[in-house]
Amino acid sequence: MFNKVQRDLLKKHVGPFLFCFFVLMFLLLMQFLMLHVDKLVGKGLPFFVVVELILSNLAYMVVLAAPMATLVSTLIAFGKFSEWNELTAVRAAGVNPIKLVMPVLAISAIVFVSTAYFSNYILPEANHKARSLFIDIRMAKPGFDLEENTFYEGIEGYTFLVRQLDADSDTLRDLTIFQEPVQDRYRAYIRAETGQLVSDDEQTLTLYLNNGSIMRHIPGERRGNETVEITEFNRYRLSFDLSDLAFSRTNPDSRSRTGRTMSGEAMLAVVDSIQQEVHREFNNFTERTNQQEAIPYAVDRTSGMYRRATQTRTDSIPAFESSYEALNLIDHPLNQISTLNLASNSLSRYRADVESFRSNIDWRILRIAEFWVEIHKKVSIPFACMLFVLIGAPIGMLTRNGNIGVAALISAVILTIYFIAIIQGEKLADRGVISPFMGMWGINIVYLIIGSFLMLHVCTAFRITNLFQSND
Structure with a gap:
């Protein structure tokens, strides 16, 4: 399927990928323990409960570590390939470097599909179990530990x-x-x-x-x-x-689920139900506002003036001159005042209905956005496995250095920008500032464009500076 050079390049990926993957998993695990050690100490938790909590939280670490390890291993493999002048020999033999990248890109596509499946079906269940365990641990009160001059409320009552x-x-x-x-x-x-x-x-x-x-x-x-x-x-x-x-376990199935504990299909079903609620709210609001209160006035056929239907007085009190043409059609000041009061009350009720309708719709729209963010995230982050090959391969060829320190430094810059963009994009999309698609895929699109230009630079005679040169 692959030639000798391609197989040799793939072998150069395996060792660095596994090494980086487990190192990153260890670092993420240490970060998790440092953040949550205060929630686990002093609770009298069984050992196996702590182990289960750690294992259930390893799931999200896998989704993060796989793309990161792919980037580092790609930089190391192609950096060594270029450093040992193998890339020069391949080019001298008339082989386009793109043929070297394609097998790695194909393997990364398999990793992408596997990680996306893991993120959609296994990660939500692990998150749900971890969330349930955290709630149980939070409800388990600390032991009887008194301190001087400090109020202690560990025992109920x-x-x-x-x-x-x-x-x-x-x-x-x-x-x-x-x-x-x-x-x-x-x-x-x-x-x-x-x-x-x-x-x-x-x-x-x-x-x-x-x-x-x-x-x-x-x-x-x-x-x-x-x-x-x-x-x-x-x-x-x-x-x-x-x-x-004492610590007691509850059944995770008895707890409600959030976006991070649901699969994509389940979230799509919830989004569909929320959209139906939006339509119902809109229809109800339309029906309420269309039911306008009838104004008790009738048209005098002889004069063409509006008169109150129940008005029987025929005194000669002149009507007020108003800047509103509709009020000038009414021939009695009491009727004008009544009409103004009626209109004011109707506007107040309408304003309250509008505010209630808008708050309900905005709340549902934000919920829909939050679910769509989680749906896109299940695919966008695993897609980085392919994206980082597209970026890492040409950068590794250009640096001509397969040292792990250089690869780690370059990866740190690329990954920092990537995850800052993902985190900020998620926040902006949750608030409705940008669309969920742009929030989760914006940095992927930017990196895809950069990677494409870098691949063209390495594999062809194309240079970005050529775009700015005149044809004269």
Whole structure:
């Protein structure tokens, strides 16, 4: 299928691609752990839950690492090919360099299709599972960890304030506890000179208090009647149920999905339903505004003047001269005032309807844009696998250097520009400033044009400067 030179060039890609892919996966994993380590520490999470959370988040790292590794490996492979004068020999043999790029481009197309499939079907499920796990972890409260002069609300229904902690003897000094009211207890403030924590098992915690007082607020039969009861004690015991501090799993299918946890087909179905809602809103608004309130005026056939249908007075009070021609057709000032009030009320109702209609439509249009952004993203980022071959191959030939440091430096510049454009394009498209297509594909189009010019520069005698030279 491929000749010897093409197979040799493909072999030069395999090692750098695998090396860069796993290095990038490691770096992305370290970044993930640094960002979320505070959410995992102190939760008492099972080891396998942490492993599952990490594995489910590896999915989005694969989609990012594949195009990045493709760019670095392409720069290294073609840089070495040119550095070792193999490109010069191929050109001397009359072989166009485009024939060397085509096999790599074909393999990158396979990677693109595989990554796009992964991004559309596997990544949403992994994101949904990771999102569900994050919610479960967030709901798992931290362990009973008191700090000096800091309010602690880790146990539901209680707030603790400790002025001094004796770590050696587990003694709490100058302790205040705020007890919230529930069915079987009243609102109370508990003060104690000292206290000791004793944990009989993982589900129960006992706090022994010494030399203190309890101030209970006992509600009366009538609202506003409250009795305050103060009790002194030498020793008092409080028991807390810690079962709600333990981590518990919920079924991910019971949680709602967002754009990043749905496949493209599912998002298209949601977009279609939202568009139908937009049409219904428009039809309802049209029906409401078309139902205009009839003005109770009739035309006098003899004079051609508008008169109020219920008006029976025939006094000779002159009508006001108005800048509105319609009001000048009405022959009575009371009728003119009534008409103005009626028109003002109608305009107020119409303005409220317009504002409500516009806010509903704008909200739905932005939701549609957000879904379209996610749909385009599932293809645009994997497409960079082919795009980076088109850019990396001619740059590697022109640099004539297959050093990984040079390739990493060039890749850093290209990838930084690429992902900044993707992130900013997504934000602008979500806000409706630009279309979702341009937000996700704009940088791809720019890089495609640049890559095409670079390929023409390497494979033909075409030069960009020729476009600016005169034919004279």
